[in-house]
Amino acid sequence: xxxxxxxxxxxxxxxxxxxxxxxxxxxxxxxxxxxxxxxxxxxxxxxxxxxxxxxxxxxxxxxxxxxxxxxxxxxxxxxxxxxxxxxxxxxxxxxxxxxxxxxxxxxxxxxxxxxxxxxxxxxxxxxxxxxxxxxxxxxxxxxxxxxxxxxxxxxxxxxxxxxxxxxxxxxxxxxxxxxxxxxxxxxxxxxxxxxxxxxxxxxxxxxxxxxxxxxxxxxxxxxxxxxxxxxxxxxxxxxxxxxxxxxxxxxxxxxxxxxxxxxxxxxxxxxxxxxxxxxxxxxxxxxxxxxxxxxxxxxxxxxxxxxxxxxxxxxxxxxxxxxxxxxxxxxxxxxxxxxxxxxxxxxxxxxxxxxxxxxxxx
Numbered sequence: 001x002x003x004x005x006x007x008x009x010x011x012x013x014x015x016x017x018x019x020x021x022x023x024x025x026x027x028x029x030x031x032x033x034x035x036x037x038x039x040x041x042x043x044x045x046x047x048x049x050x051x052x053x054x055x056x057x058x059x060x061x062x063x064x065x066x067x068x069x070x071x072x073x074x075x076x077x078x079x080x081x082x083x084x085x086x087x088x089x090x091x092x093x094x095x096x097x098x099x100x101x102x103x104x105x106x107x108x109x110x111x112x113x114x115x116x117x118x119x120x121x122x123x124x125x126x127x128x129x130x131x132x133x134x135x136x137x138x139x140x141x142x143x144x145x146x147x148x149x150x151x152x153x154x155x156x157x158x159x160x161x162x163x164x165x166x167x168x169x170x171x172x173x174x175x176x177x178x179x180x181x182x183x184x185x186x187x188x189x190x191x192x193x194x195x196x197x198x199x200x201x202x203x204x205x206x207x208x209x210x211x212x213x214x215x216x217x218x219x220x221x222x223x224x225x226x227x228x229x230x231x232x233x234x235x236x237x238x239x240x241x242x243x244x245x246x247x248x249x250x251x252x253x254x255x256x257x258x259x260x261x262x263x264x265x266x267x268x269x270x271x272x273x274x275x276x277x278x279x280x281x282x283x284x285x286x287x288x289x290x291x292x293x294x295x296x297x298x299x300x301x302x303x304x305x306x307x308x309x310x311x312x313x314x315x316x317x318x319x320x321x322x323x324x325x326x327x328x329x330x331x332x333x334x335x336x337x338x339x340x341x342x343x344x345x346x347x348x349x350x351x352x353x354x355x356x357x358x359x360x361x362x
Contacts, residue, residue, distance in 0.1 A: 003065050003078075003155045003188055004030045005051060010060035012046055012212075020046050021212045024060070033182050033189045035203035037196055039235070042209040044192045048158050051190060052081050064156070079156035080149035084164055086141045088133040095129040098147045115151040122181070123147050139170045143177075150181060157182070159191045163198065175202055196236050200224070208232050224284075226349075230356040233282045233349065239313075241282040242323040245353060248279070255345070257281060258319025264296055265345045272360060278353035285313075287347035287362070288325035291340040302337045314339065 010024035021043045028034045036044040049055040050062065053074035062069055069077055080101075088097050095116065102112045120126045123143045133141055142162060149157050159178070163171045179202055182189045193199055199206045200220045208215040208223065208231070216228040220236075227233035233241040244257040250270060254262045273279060291297045303322070304315035312331040316323045316339075325341060333339060350360040 004028060004032075005156070005188065005190070006061075006063040008061045010047070010050070010062060011058045012043070012050060012055065013058045019212060021050075024214060026207065026214070026217065028188060028190060030188055031186045033179065033191065033202060033204045035191045035193060035199040035206045036209060037193055037199040037206055037235070038209035038215075040194060041211075043212040044194075044209050045160055047209075048160055048190060048192050051077075051156075052079065052158055053077050077156075078154050079158060080152045080154040081158040082145045082149050082160070082162045084161040086133075086145040086165075088141060088144055090133050093130050093132060094125060094136070094144050097133070097144055098125075098151055101148060101152050112151075115153070119147045119151045122184075123150070123177070138166050139174065142166065142174060146178065146181070150185065153185075156188045156190070159189065161193055162191075164193075164195070171198075178202070197238050200236070206236075208235060210235075226358065226361040227282075228358055230280060230282070230351050233351070233358075237284060239285055239324045239326075241284055241349070242288070242318070242321070243280060243282050244318055244321050244323075246279040246281055255279070255281070258321055261298060261300075261318055261343070263298075263343065263345050263348070269345060269360075273350060276350075276352050276359060279359075280351045280353045280356075281348040282351065283323075283343070283348050283362070285324045285326040287343075288323065289342045290327060291342050295342045296344055297340050298343050299338050299340050302333055302335055302339050305331075305333050305335060307331070 005028040007024050007026045010021060012021040013019050024047065036047060038044050046055055050057055053072060057070050064077065098116060099112050120129065123146060125143055125147055128136060128140060145162065163174050166174060175198060191202060203220055205218060206220055206223055207217045210231050216223055216232045223232060223236045227236060230243065234243060247256040247259065249256055253265055253270065255265050256262050300316035300318065302314055303317055306313040307330055309330065311329065312327045312333065314325045314327065314333060347362050349358060349362045351357065352359055
């Protein structure tokens with residue numbers, strides 16, 4: 001049985017002065033993998049702890065299904081939580097760590113053993129049950145924390161940056177593992193991370209938080225293609241969206257980006273943007289492409305090249321900004337080279353510089 005989480009006008013303040021979260025309106029659907037992402041200090045871990053009952057709610061209403069949970073203690077919320085630190089008991093074996101919650105809830109021993117066997121088989125911990133946490137690798141400890149959450153069979157699972165202590169290869173494997181388990185058990189998963197690659201690859205939907213306010217909620221691909229504002233544009237995507245300010249040269253039907261890159265712009269685009277006094281544009285790295293005949297070509301000076309084997313990442317100076325392009329395959333490009341590239345007005349997202357809001361997507 002999965003359950004949905006609803007938040008209406010949720011506010012969190014400390015000492016009645018410092019507002020950490022402001023006016024959070026959100027519904028997390030049953031069986032959804034929902035990711036909360038944002039920079040350090042944005043309030044995402046605080047919100048997760050409020051769902052768990054580990055932080056008080058200053059104002060607003062939080063529900064699980066149709067039941068208000070504002071004042072329910074954590075143990076009555078029927079959820080499990082996986083922490084960044086794993087939160088394992090060092091003096092207990094893997095077996096006892098996994099079963100700790102079930103023993104506390106006085107689940108009968110036969111049921112405990114059944115759940116333990118099923119979960120450890122699935123997660124690959126059967127050979128480690130008699131070891132202590134200090135005898136395990138980081139990845140194995142993370143699996144123990146996961147197993148402890150899964151054996152509880154709670155319909156909601158909260159995860160607070162659970163992979164941040166792992167190396168890159170293990171993180172990639174664990175992302176797949178967690179997503180597979182979430183689907184298999186039909187859990188409502190709420191997952192906090194500052195890593196937008198994790199957010200993009202794992203989430204059914206993503207919420208981007210900044211300074212305690214929701215910036216955008218949606219499917220990963222929608223946030224990537226149509227960021228609601230400049231913050232989301234610069235936060236979602238790796239590398240971030242290339243950004244530049246615009247001067248309008250209406251007479252020549254051009255937008256001059258960062259004082260040096262002149263882009264041809266058709267009348268319909270100029271007409272649509274004429275009432276916006278200050279414009280900022282954004283373009284993704286995959287839209288700065290190798291030159292093709294019949295397309296608009298510009299020459300940019302290369303300031304860095306990273307050849308990754310399967311792709312080549314190229315950095316350029318555009319005014320005061322550093323822009324990057326990502327080209328498939330291996331390219332013999334030198335730093336300092338004047339490189340012709342294809343850049344088209346069709347691939348730009350347009351933002352109001354004053355409000356930072358998206359005006360027109362690419």
